[in-house]
Amino acid sequence: MNTGRRAFLATLAGGLAAPALLRAGTAAHVIVLGAGFGGATVARLLAGVPELRVTLIERDATIHTCPFSNGVLGGLWPMERIAFDLVALGRAGVRLIRAEATGIDPETRSISLADGTRLTGDVMVLAPGISFDWAAIEGLSPATAEQVPHAWKAGRQTEILREQLVAMEDGGLVVVGIPAPPFRCPPGPYERISLIAHYLKTNKPASKILVLDAQDAFSKQPLFEEAWASLYPGMIERVPGSASGAVMAVDAGTMRISTGFDDVTAAVANIIPPQRAARILTDAGLDDGLGWCPVEPVGFESRVAPGIHILGDAALQGDMPKSAFSANGQARACARAILARLAGHEPQGAKLLNVCYSLTAPDYGFSIADVYEPGPEKVSLVLSEGRTTALGASAETHAAEAEYARSWFDTITSQLYG
Amino acid sequence: MIKPGKPSIFIVMLLSLPCGMVLAGPVQPPLPDGKALAEACFSCHGEGGRGGGRIPALAGQDMTGLQQKMLALRSPSPGSTIMPRLMRGYDTDEIAALADYFAGVSP
Numbered sequence: 355m356n357t358g359r360r361a362f363l364a365t366l367a368g369g370l371a372a373p374a375l376l377r378a379g380t381a382a383h384v385i386v387l388g389a390g391f392g393g394a395t396v397a398r399l400l401a402g403v404p405e406l407r408v409t410l411i412e413r414d415a416t417i418h419t420c421p422f423s424n425g426v427l428g429g430l431w432p433m434e435r436i437a438f439d440l441v442a443l444g445r446a447g448v449r450l451i452r453a454e455a456t457g458i459d460p461e462t463r464s465i466s467l468a469d470g471t472r473l474t475g476d477v478m479v480l481a482p483g484i485s486f487d488w489a490a491i492e493g494l495s496p497a498t499a500e501q502v503p504h505a506w507k508a509g510r511q512t513e514i515l516r517e518q519l520v521a522m523e524d525g526g527l528v529v530v531g532i533p534a535p536p537f538r539c540p541p542g543p544y545e546r547i548s549l550i551a552h553y554l555k556t557n558k559p560a561s562k563i564l565v566l567d568a569q570d571a572f573s574k575q576p577l578f579e580e581a582w583a584s585l586y587p588g589m590i591e592r593v594p595g596s597a598s599g600a601v602m603a604v605d606a607g608t609m610r611i612s613t614g615f616d617d618v619t620a621a622v623a624n625i626i627p628p629q630r631a632a633r634i635l636t637d638a639g640l641d642d643g644l645g646w647c648p649v650e651p652v653g654f655e656s657r658v659a660p661g662i663h664i665l666g667d668a669a670l671q672g673d674m675p676k677s678a679f680s681a682n683g684q685a686r687a688c689a690r691a692i693l694a695r696l697a698g699h700e701p702q703g704a705k706l707l708n709v710c711y712s713l714t715a716p717d718y719g720f721s722i723a724d725v726y727e728p729g730p731e732k733v734s735l736v737l738s739e740g741r742t743t744a745l746g747a748s749a750e751t752h753a754a755e756a757e758y759a760r761s762w763f764d765t766i767t768s769q770l771y772g
Numbered sequence: 773m774i775k776p777g778k779p780s781i782f783i784v785m786l787l788s789l790p791c792g793m794v795l796a797g798p799v800q801p802p803l804p805d806g807k808a809l810a811e812a813c814f815s816c817h818g819e820g821g822r823g824g825g826r827i828p829a830l831a832g833q834d835m836t837g838l839q840q841k842m843l844a845l846r847s848p849s850p851g852s853t854i855m856p857r858l859m860r861g862y863d864t865d866e867i868a869a870l871a872d873y874f875a876g877v878s879p
């Protein structure tokens with residue numbers, strides 16, 4: 355390797371800030387893992403930069419987004435609404451590799467694929483999302499998830515849960531099990547409960563939903579409870595963590611769901627297991643034993659391995675929730691940091707946003723909307739008061755927020771996959 | 773092919789370095805990076821603020837008008853939803869930088 359190229363790579367990796375970094379002659383190789391909200395954003399932004407070669411590794415040919423998957427469960431729209439291919443990313447200049455990544459070597463910045471291929475990058479961006487902690491709930495496993503779906507990674511799991519709801523008789527009991535935090539999308543389970551209730555009210559009004567929750571309080575709780583009381587009175591019962599709500603065991607054969615306190619038999623059970631960073635990251639030690647991967651708050655570079663950026667749900671960055679909106683903003687900041695290093699500058703932080711809309715019915719939406727700033731140690735929430743839609747908001751406000759939610763989803767997915 | 777030691781115009785454009793970094797004298801603190809701030813808005817307002825579905829476009833609008841709108845949006849008014857909650861998180865310099873950036877994008 356010639357000196358120029360070495361300096362260039364060291365600079366990209368954050369080692370040096372030499373202006374001579376562009377003497378390399380060959381394009382630097384950026385490897386991106388995961389074509390979800392974090393990975394697809396970064397790949398799309400960096401594709402076409404002449405100094406870079408971008409490779410994107412993704413196991414699935416079709417991405418099914420978790421955002422708007424609750425709408426599929428509620429019958430608001432079909433699966434196609436959340437299905438996207440990666441053709442546009444390829445057209446934008448990203449080299450796509452459809453494969454399962456099996457291992458990461460942080461030292462050499464290389465990644466192994468299921469077929470034995472090994473790719474080495476000058477910079478790595480890892481956004482593989484979450485893994486489930488199956489062992490935390492007795493009787494739950496990838497195999498039993500065929501009968502007791504989590505639907506917390508969208509796709510076939512979403513279809514299974516939807517099919518079960520459609521096949522259920524009127525008067526059936528739907529059990530939703532919610533894990534202790536942190537998990538992806540803090541308001542997601544409660545949006546799901548709402549949209550399942552919408553489906554049941556419309557099609558199977560004698561049915562009930564029992565929520566077995568490891569949490570006591572939850573995201574946008576007053577707004578959800580206000581909506582449930584007005585839209586679905588008597589349909590939803592919730593057992594919080596302090597009343598032993600956490601699901602401890604599942605028997606997929608008999609559909610018995612057990613908490614530390616009680617057993618119920620479900621017609622349909624949607625049990626969401628506890629979560630941590632994707633296994634491939636924890637196996638590589640990138641979580642530093644914490645279960646989530648610590649990163650710095652400007653370019654989301656790993657605190658464990660220089661030159662490796664970790665985005666989205668897997669990252670331990672501070673106060674931002676594990677949302678698609680956050681992953682997208684982090685990815686934009688990461689792309690800026692990579693380009694800044696390429697040009698020989700120190701990356702500068704800028705404020706970030708998160709907006710999470712929740713739908714409780716087709717025309718009833720509300721939101722949490724926050725500004726974040728990269729501090730010296732972590733990403734910090736700027737204002738901790740008045741973050742959500744007000745209680746008692748008008749029907750017009752809820753309809754407008756539902757409309758904006760749909761608009762956000764269509765815009766972000768067209769930016770990534772369109 | 774890349775010219776030795778010189779970032780391509782492409783990178784310079786993508787980075788769009790804050791003008792403060794180039795222009796500010798020794799007494800003036802650098803202005804915030806409008807492009808970097810604005811990127812947080814793109815998933816709703818469209819790439820470059822060129823509009824997205826039901827969310828209004830910001831690109832190419834008059835700088836002062838945009839700035840005034842954003843300052844006014846810090847307090848809720850009838851019909852407002854998320855914008856007052858977001859705008860109160862930005863100081864006047866940041867709002868100026870945002871307005872300056874969006875005003876400079878061709879719609």
Ligand SMILES: Cc1cc2nc3c(=O)[nH]c(=O)nc-3n(C[C@H](O)[C@H](O)[C@H](O)COP(=O)(O)OP(=O)(O)OC[C@H]3O[C@@H](n4cnc5c(N)ncnc54)[C@H](O)[C@@H]3O)c2cc1C
Pocket residue numbers: 387388389390391392393411412413414417419420421422423424453454455456481482483484505506507538539542543546632634665666667668676677678679680681709710711
């Ligand atoms: C029901 C539900 C509703 C939600 N609603 C919203 C919402 O309305 N708004 C919002 O902002 N967020 C929402 N979220 C959260 C959002 O889905 C996540 O925060 C977001 O997907 C995180 O992006 P990511 O890039 O970290 O991971 P992901 O989007 O999960 O992407 C990871 C990608 O990596 C791939 N991958 C992983 N491991 C490997 C491997 N070893 N080899 C190859 N490929 C691999 C996966 O196939 C996947 O495509 C919701 C989540 C759920 C579950």
